[in-house]
Amino acid sequence: xxxEGFFYFKQRLxxxxxVSGMNVYPTEIENVLSSHENVKFSCAIGVKDEYKxxxxxAFIELKxxxxxxxxxxxxxxxxxxxxxxxxxVPYDIEFMQLPRTKLGKIDYKLLxxxxxxxxxxxx
Numbered sequence: 109x110x111x112e113g114f115f116y117f118k119q120r121l122x123x124x125x126x127v128s129g130m131n132v133y134p135t136e137i138e139n140v141l142s143s144h145e146n147v148k149f150s151c152a153i154g155v156k157d158e159y160k161x162x163x164x165x166a167f168i169e170l171k172x173x174x175x176x177x178x179x180x181x182x183x184x185x186x187x188x189x190x191x192x193x194x195x196x197v198p199y200d201i202e203f204m205q206l207p208r209t210k211l212g213k214i215d216y217k218l219l220x221x222x223x224x225x226x227x228x229x230x231x
Contacts, residue, residue, distance in 0.1 A: 123216070125154035126161045127195045134164075134216070137198065140191045141166055141184055146175055149206050152198060153220045155227060166198040167219055169206045177203055 125132045134152040141150035149169040154162035168184070181201045188197045207215040 125152075125164065127154070127163060128160045130193070130195045132162075132164060132193075132196045137164065137166065137188065137192060137196055140188055141168060144180075144184060144187060146171055146180055147184070149214060151206055151214045151216050151219060153216055153223060155220075155223050160195075164196065164198045165223060166201045167206055168201055168203050170203055173203075 123134050125134060132154075134154075137152035138150045141147055141152070147168055148171045151167045152164055153167070155165045157163040166184070170180075180203075184201055185197065207218050209215045
């Protein structure tokens, strides 16, 4: 609240990732991934990249964890290539139980933090 009594909301930002100067909206990627019959939930994040600014990585929670993950990864990448711009296609897909916030939403900030920390440790 400012001096005049007006309230300002600061955390209603749209999720957007810059890939090679292009705007990529994770929701579009997640909608395409979630349209696959074996995908229960999906989350797309931006991972820092020296050349592209960011690159896209997707995390998937499966309905049936017993599927062939290599084959499914290929199917999901092909699905993204069919329905998304080339810069919106994830470079990698990881299968896992997705973390949740206290409200039950997928905690994409935690995924971004962990992935960027892992990349920094490997470099």
